Amino acid sequence: MRVILATRIFTPEPAAASFRLQALTDALTRAGHRVRVLTTLVPGAGSSSAAGVAVSRWPVLRDRQGYVRGYLQYLSFDVPLSARLAVTRADVVVVEPPPTTGAVVRVVSALRRTPYVYYAADVWSDAAAQTGAPGIVVALLRRLEAWVLRGATRVIAVSDGVADRVRELGATRVEVVPNGIDTATFHPDGDRQDTGPFLLYAGTASEWQGAEIFARAMPRVLARVPDARLVYIGQGSAWDRLTDLSRELPPGAVELRDAVPPAEVARWLRGAAAAVVSIAPGQGYDFAYPTKILAALASGTPVIYAGVGPAATDVREHRLGWVADYDVDAVAEAMTQALEREDDGATGTRLAAWVEEHRSQRSSGARAAAVVSAATPTRATR
Known part of the structure; x- marks a missing residue:
């Protein structure tokens, strides 16, 4: 079977979508399918292919933080x-959001009589409504998103919450495939960053994640753990705000670093007292499950999660770290407890084992690949 993956983001860009889609393409090639990825040109990365995957990159507009995010940026990808x-x-096309990309795929797929699978990591129209977009924009986006979902032969949803919402918008054949993490890269064994007690935020920091809650909590943390540090590794629209907050604190208390390869992120995670992860409530992403959580746990590092939703439920019920209200005092208390915790040596092994059993990238990729394979008649496999 010949599969096209249409996505504005793919490896080596460090993002949850990249991990998720890499797992899908790996699983499809293991099953003997031929995969071609139509994506964007990343500075320093050219066209590449490996193990049955051909990656075709196209230059696009990016915002100040280097993301393909914003209507002009999306248009620069969607039109070509x-x-x-x-x-x-x-034989089948797989498409990631935004819905504008999905609309392009639906039109071309209809002309070529090719089925497509929509990989719903979230619901864009709901997020737009929560972030204060004009009503007419939200209405148009919702109609477009619903139209794309109705046309998909299959829809893959990353959580039950997303699945429920896309069904309400008109999707019919919906399969839930939670995100996984690459446990060959993120694991407890190996080198670790060893520079004193620190907490780590690793990944995208955008307005809906609200990563600045941890920097705002640092004055309270420092009052009890004077040598504590908070390290951010990544990028995102909140980076300027985080930089401003770091300047209000003692030198070195909050450190911002550029994005690094996953293996380097794993080294930092293994050395951290805990990983900090957040989703700001009421932004349309309460049902999101950040892959940052899985990367930390797979590395043997407990998580401090500020927010609500399925991620909070897992962390609380499976004793994977701390869950705090999205509140400075609550977050500061959890951060302090993590820094003061004595490492018993067994916790990391238990956390990594939980991920291996429940949320490995290989198993998630295989489940998503099975959905894609089912989206086209068996006669298309050749």
Whole structure:
């Protein structure tokens, strides 16, 4: 079977979508399918192929933080994508949000009579409504998103919450496949960053994640743990705000570092007292499950989660760390407890084992690949 993956983000860009889609393509190639990824040109990364996956990259507009995010940026990917899809043969197309990309795929797929699978990591129209977008924009986006979902042969949802919402918007054949993490990269064994007690935020920091809650909590943390540090590794729209907050604290208390390869992130995670992860409530992402959590746990590091939803439930019920209200005092208390905790040596092994059993990238990729395989008649496999 020939599979096209249409996505504005793919490895080596460090993001949850990259991990999720890499797992899917790996599983598809293991099953003997031919995969072609139509994605964007990343500075320093050219076209590449490996083990049955051909990656075709196209130059696009990026925002100040280097993301393909914003309507002009999406347009710079979507318009060329229509032509790229038109000249590439496939038995099934897999498409990631935004819905504008999904709309391009639905139109071209209809013309070429090719089924497509929509990989719903979240619900964009709901997020737009929560972030204060004009009502007419939200209405148009919701209609577009619903149209794309109705046209999909299959929809993959990353959580039960997303699945429920896309069904309300008109999706019919929906399968829930939670995100997984690459346990070959993120594991407790190996080198670790050893620079004194620190907490780590690793990954994208955007407005809906609210990562600044941890920097705002640092004055209270320092009052009890004077040598504590908070390290951010990544990028995102909140980076400027985080930089401003770091300047209000003692030198070195909050450190911001550029994104690094996953293996280097794993080294930092193994050395951290805990990983800090947040989703700001009421932004349309309460049902999100950040992959940052899985990367930390797979590395043997407990998590401090500020927010609500399924991630909070897992952390609390499976004793994977601390859950705090999205509140400075509550977050500061959890951060302090993590820094003062004595490492018993067994916790890391238990956390990694939980991920291996429940949320490994290989198993999640295989489940997603099975959904894609079912989206086209068996006669298309050749």
